[in-house]
Amino acid sequence: MSAHFQADWLSLREPVDARARSLALAEQLASRWPAQQLLRIVDLGAGHGSNQRWLATRLPQPQYWILVDHDEQLLARALAAPLPERVTTQTQVADLADWRLPTDPAPDLVTASALFDLASRELIEKLAGALAKHETAALFALTVDGQWACLDDTGSPLQDEETDQVKALFNRHQQQDKGLGQALGPEAAHVLPEYLARAGLKVSVRPSPWLLPAGDVSALSLAQQLLTGWAIAAKAQADHDGMEIDWIDRWQQRIEQALLSGSLGLSVGHVDVLALPPG
Ligand SMILES: C[S@@+](CC[C@H](N)C(=O)[O-])C[C@H]1O[C@@H](n2cnc3c(N)ncnc32)[C@H](O)[C@@H]1O
Numbered sequence: 001m002s003a004h005f006q007a008d009w010l011s012l013r014e015p016v017d018a019r020a021r022s023l024a025l026a027e028q029l030a031s032r033w034p035a036q037q038l039l040r041i042v043d044l045g046a047g048h049g050s051n052q053r054w055l056a057t058r059l060p061q062p063q064y065w066i067l068v069d070h071d072e073q074l075l076a077r078a079l080a081a082p083l084p085e086r087v088t089t090q091t092q093v094a095d096l097a098d099w100r101l102p103t104d105p106a107p108d109l110v111t112a113s114a115l116f117d118l119a120s121r122e123l124i125e126k127l128a129g130a131l132a133k134h135e136t137a138a139l140f141a142l143t144v145d146g147q148w149a150c151l152d153d154t155g156s157p158l159q160d161e162e163t164d165q166v167k168a169l170f171n172r173h174q175q176q177d178k179g180l181g182q183a184l185g186p187e188a189a190h191v192l193p194e195y196l197a198r199a200g201l202k203v204s205v206r207p208s209p210w211l212l213p214a215g216d217v218s219a220l221s222l223a224q225q226l227l228t229g230w231a232i233a234a235k236a237q238a239d240h241d242g243m244e245i246d247w248i249d250r251w252q253q254r255i256e257q258a259l260l261s262g263s264l265g266l267s268v269g270h271v272d273v274l275a276l277p278p279g
Contacts, residue, residue, distance in 0.1 A: 002179030022206035049078025051113035106134035113141040120181025132199035135277040146186025147269030169234035201275035215262035
């Protein structure tokens with residue numbers, strides 16, 4: 001089963017992603033090259049371009065980007081968005097299951113955001129080896145770590161047994177094959193830095209959680225869609241495991257009411273990973 005995403009969903013998450021991402025890692029990356037050097041950059045699973053829109057403005061160098069995705073319509077939207085003059089963009093419709101790092105020449109940077117929970121251990125291992133071999137830097141943002149929580153009105157995680165059960169079901173559901181081999185789901189948050197380091201790259205990891213506080217009306221649509229997605233996946237997993245599912249609908253209604261009344265918020269854990277060739 002291959003993974004397709006709605007442009008509306010990607011747009012809803014873009015400003016929250018932008019707030020969550022590690023500026024320190026982007027600055028460390030930018031300082032690696034002289035300001036005049038043309039950077040060749042590949043964005044894997046680029047979608048409608050939000051990773052490029054965030055990162056391109058934070059790299060002072062002239063940049064030549066290749067945005068890779070299997071969804072042609074999302075890529076067309078990416079091309080329509082305004083970017084600084086120093087940025088040139090090309091798109092490539094491709095299945096990442098068959099994608100290989102270009103080597104003639106290899107890019108200076110491979111980047112991705114919100115991708116690696118869909119990927120298998122084997123894909124990550126192969127990519128890490130190719131990056132190290134060709135001395136290509138990597139910035140992989142916003143890999144979910146499975147640590148989502150409901151927040152009370154002081155911003156503290158709510159202790160709630162049903163929420164923990166839904167989370168466990170959802171996280172297991174994320175480990176089905178999403179078209180890139182057996183998906184790691186939230187395990188990708190530690191497998192990704194581990195394999196990049198094992199391949200010989202210098203790896204830095206920073207937390208990049210989404211924080212959607214109680215009463216934040218601007219985050220309500222995203223919070224509601226998250227909740228719906230968690231409930232659908234948890235029900236599918238519960239059904240698959242032969243468990244009762246009606247309680248998940250009741251859980252969803254209870255949490256949604258609390259979100260709408262402003263007494264609950266949500267947090268979703270992610271990590272950003274920078275990997276640099278040594279020297
Ligand atoms: C969660 S979205 C992230 C998109 C974008 N990087 C962002 O942060 O908004 C994952 C992206 O990976 C793409 N994708 C998933 N599986 C793919 C595959 N097998 N080959 C190519 N692209 C894939 C989807 O089309 C989608 O655009």
